[in-house]
Amino acid sequence: MGHRRFRLRQEPRGRARLLRGESGTLAAPRHTTALDKPVGQWLTNIRRPGGLGKDPVRAERRAAQLAAVDPLGTPSALGWTVDWHRHYVGLAALLDEGALLTGIVPGVTWCGDGIGRWLLRQQRDFGRLNPEQQKRLSELGVKPAVQARTASAASGANWAGRGAEAFTRGLAALAQYVEREQRTVVPRQHNEQVTVDGQDHDVRLGVWVSNQKMRRDRLSEEQLGQLAGLGIDWA
Known part of the structure; x- marks a missing residue:
């Protein structure tokens, strides 16, 4: 019976290893499953205060076992959220697969997460990130967003506010078109169907x-x- 209890205790770590192998991180949403088991909920539970047990020696041993599966499996200890870390891993994975940073635009996803939209937020809010986050993003080539080029652009500020979402949709549609057609010349009458943040648009x-x-x-x-x-080219 004791052997069975040991096996049950080992199974979550086995599912965690599988998750780490498939997605590159244990920074998983709560609903994530592996081998049809709720490994995401298990990870959420053990990240809570006292989640590794009340015995400090046992908790330290369990933390070491988790770190052996993924050294960054508890990103809160590093000063950022699980959600931030998962998107960061997704960005790194896309770049490793050959994607260009400029091509990771809103609408680009990885394992269901909107990496393109997240990347725009990191560029916009770069100064609010902690030094380690800035360092990790900089190593991937991410730079802070640059404000409008001239003061005269302020006259178009209202347009920018209203047109921000339209620009995002248009950029996603253009990226999709260029990837499919392998050209940048778009016939004026061409409409492109694109999905952005789960919504379909006719651009x-x-x-x-x-x-x-x-x-x-x-x-x-x-x-x-x-x-x-x-x-x-004109850009």
Whole structure:
């Protein structure tokens, strides 16, 4: 019977190893399963205060066992959330697979997480991140977002606020088009169906690209960089 209890205690770590092998991290959402078992809930439980047990010696041993599976399995000890770490791992994985940083735009996902949208937030809020987060992102080539190029761009601030979501959709549609067609010339009458954050959109892509070119002096350096990263020469 004692042997059976030992096996049951070992099974969660086995599922954790499987999860680590599949996704590269134990920074899993609560609903995550492995071998049809709720490994995400188990990880959530053991990360809580006292989750590794009240006996300090046993808790330290269990923490070492968890670290052996994933040294960064408890990111809260490093000063950031499990959610942040999971997206960071996803960004690194996409880059390792050959993706370009400028091509990781809203709509790009990894293991169901919206990495493109998350990346934009990190660039925008770079100064609010702690030094270690900034260091890790910098090592991946991530830089803080640059504000609008000139003071005259302030006249277009209202447009920027209203058009931010439209730009995000257009950029995602353009990235999808370029990847599929392997070209950047978009016929003016072309419409592109794209899914952004789980919602389907019908983007008048040809018109959108033409509009961005006409108002390029009102685009931020970040927006121009994203367009240039997709091969738009005028950006």
